Amino acid sequence: MNLAADLANHRPETVDELADRCRAAGLVPESPATGDDLDRTRTALDAWERLVDADGDDERADLLTQMLAEAAAYPRPTFHDGTGWHLLYRYAEQPLGSVLFTLFTVGTTPHLAGRGMHRLRRCEVPECNTAFADTSPTGRRRYCSQRCDNRDAVR
Numbered sequence: 001m002n003l004a005a006d007l008a009n010h011r012p013e014t015v016d017e018l019a020d021r022c023r024a025a026g027l028v029p030e031s032p033a034t035g036d037d038l039d040r041t042r043t044a045l046d047a048w049e050r051l052v053d054a055d056g057d058d059e060r061a062d063l064l065t066q067m068l069a070e071a072a073a074y075p076r077p078t079f080h081d082g083t084g085w086h087l088l089y090r091y092a093e094q095p096l097g098s099v100l101f102t103l104f105t106v107g108t109t110p111h112l113a114g115r116g117m118h119r120l121r122r123c124e125v126p127e128c129n130t131a132f133a134d135t136s137p138t139g140r141r142r143y144c145s146q147r148c149d150n151r152d153a154v155r
């Protein structure tokens with residue numbers, strides 16, 4: 001979910017940038033990223049931003065349901081020698097763009113379903129407009145950062 005917000009707020013412009021930022025987030029591509037991955041990532045980010053901009057909880061829940069249905073890889077329990085059972089969120093050999101779509105979807109689902117459908121929005125400073133997941137105790141965070149909070153308080 002943090003990677004989705006990070007990539008949505010500052011979209012990667014090249015394949016190399018996409019690969020670097022995924023690696024920095026701990027996601028190691030199984031094969032080199034391609035232009036197709038960049039296109040798929042943009043599509044996945046568009047879908048995620050529609051979720052952010054959904055008009056109310058019901059619409060957001062519907063969009064999330066559609067994304068879950070589209071995310072080809074559902075979580076599967078997988079056994080590894082030494083470490084035991086894991087939930088695996090992807091199939092092997094999936095292109096990076098598809099892996100990202102799945103990650104954005106299954107990463108955002110527990111947050112919204114567990115903590116509240118309203119906890120995904122944009123910063124209220126108009127020229128900022130940054131998308132963020134609200135993980136505050138009250139669920140009423142209005143700004144993406146302390147900096148924007150201060151900026152609005154000064155006005």
Ligand SMILES: [Zn+2]
Binds near residue numbers: 128
């Ligand atoms: Zn902001």
